Amino acid sequence: MNRKLPFTLAVIAIAVVGLVIAVLRHLETGAPWTPGVERSVWLVEARVDFVASGEPVTASLSIPENLQHFDIGDERSASPGYGFAIVNDDGDRRIEWTRRDAEGTQSLYYIAQFTPRERPETIEIDREPVAEQVYWSELQRSVAAELLDRARQTSSTPRSLARELVKLMALVDGDQNAALLLAQAESSADLLARLLNDAGVPARRVFALQLEDARRRQPLQRMVEIYEEGEWLLVDAATGEVGVPRNTLLWHRQGRSLLDVVGGRQSRVSFSMIRQSVPATTLARSSRTDSIFYRVGVQSLPIEEQSMFKMLLLLPIGATVVVFMRVLVGVQTAGTFMPVLIALAFLQTSLVPGLLSFVSVVLIGLVMRSYLSRLSLLLVSRIATLIILVIFIISALSIIGYQLGYSTGMTITFFPMIIIAWTIERMSILWEEEGAKEVLVQGGGSLIVAIIAYLLMRVPLVSHLTYNFPELNLVLLAAILAMGQYTGFKLSELRRFRAIQEDID
Amino acid sequence: MKRWVSVPQLRRFGMLGMNSRNVDFIGRYNERRLFPLVDDKLKTKLLTQDHGIATPxxxxxxxxxxxxxxxxxxxxxxxxxxxxxxxxxxxxxxxxxxxxxxxxxxxxxxxxxxxxxxxxxxxxxxxxxxxxxxxxxxxxxxxLIEFDPVFAGYSHEGVPDIRVIVFKGFPVMAMLRLATHASDGKANLHQGAIGVGLAMDAGRCLKAVQFNREVLLHPDTGKPLNSIRIDNWRDLLLLSARCYEMTGLGYIGTDIVLDRTRGPQLLELNARPGLTIQIANGLGLVPRLRHIESLDDRRFRDPAERVDHVMREFAPRKS
Missing domain, CATH: 3.30.1490 (Dna Ligase; domain 1)
Known part of the structure; x- marks a missing residue:
């Protein structure tokens, strides 16, 4: 046993180091152990990209002002070489970046923390808004009037008028009047706002951001606000729903443009966001970013990278599950860590659609592969062929799914193509060499391991711990090392060797 | 027979599990760089010719x-x-x-x-x-192997071969593999071939299993399996024992066939031999492997001495 002693000590040391760092981080930053006792905070990052043309640059981005449902805190900007200021331009809050001369591709970041309010705040309206004057062409005017007439008949309030208009605009077989106007309008939100103003209801276009955890490169969505009985109400121009959905952030109200860039071209803005769990105490001192734990934590990275790390930090959980299932339970899997990748893909697609699409892609691939094997191609070209076929299968499934009205068809693209191609190749060789039964055993084993890993990764506590305490992965590492030295029986061997019972009696 | 066996039962039996095989034996006694010698039959073949080991x-x-x-x-x-x-x-x-x-x-x-x-x-x-x-x-x-007529009626199509596990040059356990109709002429146990455990002292049948169950007669030919006895048993063990010096691998499976005129011939080697041999023998490998580990290597430089030692030591106990 002496030979194993240094190893055992090392394993224990790794685990202890991980735990100690985690405890220190907890004491220092107040990061909680469980996701329950904290408030979720949205970190939103707006990224402005443009190509500077070598002249003085002024970029100005509209940013949220008084929000009914969110507190704005800790606004920052990451933009080396630029001066920046937050200015208030007649109720329109904007961030302005300026630089004497810049050339080439530029990326500017505005980062802010949004904390959902416990109860919505009423926003004072200083002067009663009036409906804007709307200018229509001759033809448009008569068509709009007719459309408004129809909507008015079935509505009583500004709110219901908006809903009825949306309904008319969204009719599947198409209201001809609405279709005509829509074709000439910028967007359905734009048209809705014009129609409402025309009807004497004060309405304005707004840009809203859908908050979804760990999303990158999201665009803003056009929506409409209408004025009714002393408050502004948000209307979804696509569904006609009135009121602010929980995770919608009003980013920009009508007024000036969303983004102005002087001295640059091809400007665009995109948004990344991430949900963080922060206890009220940390929230209070979130400006204190000088702590060592903050600086070496994942939280100090740009949000775009953080979203990626949120996924990456879940990988060790999957790896541990694979080791556990293979070494201790004795489940056979096709490819050592393929189950982890499948599990990660499931996180994006959710379980049942992911499972269905994965199984169907692999099955179709196996059928195609059986034709390929008749051509006796070399291995490399066989796999390359399979990759192309897999892309075709996935595109076909996505299109069919979309036509049938399932948007989940699209999510198959999250599966790593090359992994799928290899899976098909291995399964097919297995089929030829060991028969269909072995394919079922190993394929089923892989899926079971993937599902277990997926279920674990989805537990809020698990993702909370791996993300807020990355050092806990050292504990997983220690567990994996320890399992690597396990020389006892696998659970499956208790069944495999059942025949020996006759011999020991 | 219960559907599951307990860990204490397996321990009492001395069963070698896969984790233990990989870590304690293959990992410790088989150097990675030597694996190609047995994974590539041509390399094995050239090596056997150098060492004068009988092979087709x-x-x-x-x-x-x-x-x-x-x-x-x-x-x-x-x-x-x-x-x-x-x-x-x-x-x-x-x-x-x-x-x-x-x-x-x-x-x-x-x-x-x-x-x-x-x-x-x-x-x-x-x-x-x-x-x-x-x-x-x-x-x-x-x-071509002209297989020994003693096996006539014992194998369906395929050539019967004898798998001997060799640990540090000591043959520790042996099994005869007989192809059946169910295994499609292949000597592969999990496809339905019969495994016949062989006593280390004289190569007699200890027990025969197919699909993890004891069988007494060959399912295709009806010949009784317990009358099997391998001739030239000592030569066969000697052949397998010499593969240790040849490859330097501490834990291997040697596959040997009996040729009518030329005697035991080495067919191929396996650096990750399976565990089912223990079921065919009705005996676990662990006590035998531990016994070999406890021996002083320097005393057993000669393969013949090692073979004599195991033939004596691992002879079936009279009960």
Whole structure:
């Protein structure tokens, strides 16, 4: 046993180091152990990209002002070489970046923390808004009037008028009047706002951001606000729903443009966001970013990278599950860590659609592969062929799914193509060499391991711990090392060797 | 029989599990760099010739596609031969030609084939059709085994072979593998071949199992299995024991066949031998492996001494 002693000590040391760092981080930053006792905070990052043309640059981005449902805190900007200021331009809050001369591709970041309010705040309206004057062409005017007439008949309030208009605009077989106007309008939100103003209801276009955890490169969505009985109400121009959905952030109200860039071209803005769990105490001192734990934590990275790390930090959980299932339970899997990748893909697609699409892609691939094997191609070209076929299968499934009205068809693209191609190749060789039964055993084993890993990764506590305490992965590492030295029986061997019972009696 | 066996039962039996095999034996006694010696049959073959270990003689190797055209003339001098892919596994791609009939060749199944079929088969082999992972391969053409008539009626189609586990040069456990109709002529236990555990002292049948259950008669021929006894048992163990010096691998499975005239012949080696041999023997490997580990290596430099030691030490206990 002496030979194993240094190893055992090392394993224990790794685990202890991980735990100690985690405890220190907890004491220092107040990061909680469980996701329950904290408030979720949205970190939103707006990224402005443009190509500077070598002249003085002024970029100005509209940013949220008084929000009914969110507190704005800790606004920052990451933009080396630029001066920046937050200015208030007649109720329109904007961030302005300026630089004497810049050339080439530029990326500017505005980062802010949004904390959902416990109860919505009423926003004072200083002067009663009036409906804007709307200018229509001759033809448009008569068509709009007719459309408004129809909507008015079935509505009583500004709110219901908006809903009825949306309904008319969204009719599947198409209201001809609405279709005509829509074709000439910028967007359905734009048209809705014009129609409402025309009807004497004060309405304005707004840009809203859908908050979804760990999303990158999201665009803003056009929506409409209408004025009714002393408050502004948000209307979804696509569904006609009135009121602010929980995770919608009003980013920009009508007024000036969303983004102005002087001295640059091809400007665009995109948004990344991430949900963080922060206890009220940390929230209070979130400006204190000088702590060592903050600086070496994942939280100090740009949000775009953080979203990626949120996924990456879940990988060790999957790896541990694979080791556990293979070494201790004795489940056979096709490819050592393929189950982890499948599990990660499931996180994006959710379980049942992911499972269905994965199984169907692999099955179709196996059928195609059986034709390929008749051509006796070399291995490399066989796999390359399979990759192309897999892309075709996935595109076909996505299109069919979309036509049938399932948007989940699209999510198959999250599966790593090359992994799928290899899976098909291995399964097919297995089929030829060991028969269909072995394919079922190993394929089923892989899926079971993937599902277990997926279920674990989805537990809020698990993702909370791996993300807020990355050092806990050292504990997983220690567990994996320890399992690597396990020389006892696998659970499956208790069944495999059942025949020996006759011999020991 | 219960559906599950408990860990204490397995311990009492001395069963070697897969984790223990991988970590305690393969990991500790088999150096990674030596694996290619046994994974590539051509390398094994050349090594056996250097060490004077009996094996079916290598007649020819085909390494390049262009050599295939002239192969017909070279085969003319052979009456029977076997074609094997060097990196094949599980008996795939092995063709056994038992004789000639004019221009035609006769396969072990009785089918008559022309030289064209052989050329195509060689071409497929070189392209990697039978090798693991489809990597390019080499075809080996070697002498035919004329298998010992003692096995007549014991094997369906395939050649019966004897698997001996050799640990640090000591043969520790042996099993005869008989192909059946269910295993499709293959000597692969999980496909339904019969495993016959052999007593280490004289090569007698201890027990026979098929699909993890004890069988008494061969399911295809009806011959009683418990009357099996291997001739030349000591020579066979000696052959397997010498593979340790040959490869340097501490834990291997040796596959041996008995030739009618030439005696035991080494067919191939396996660096990750399976565990089912323990069920066929009704005995666990662990006590035997521990016994070998406790021995002083310096006392057993000579394979013959090691064989004598195991024949004495591992003889079935009279009960």
């Amino acid at each position: 003689a290598l007649r020819m190797t085909v390494t390049q596609q262009h050599e295939i055209r002239s192969v017909g003339a070279k085969l003319d001098s052979l009456s029977g031969f076997a074609i094997k892919p060097s990196k094949g596994s599980g008996g795939k791609g092995i063709w056994v030609i038992t004789g000639r009939d004019g221009d035609a060749y006769i396969k072990s199944s009785g089918a008559r084939i022309g030289i064209d079929a052989i050329r195509r088969h060689l071409s497929d082999t070189l392209a990697g059709l039978y090798s693991l992972g489809g990597t390019p391969d080499v075809a080996i053409i070697e002498d």
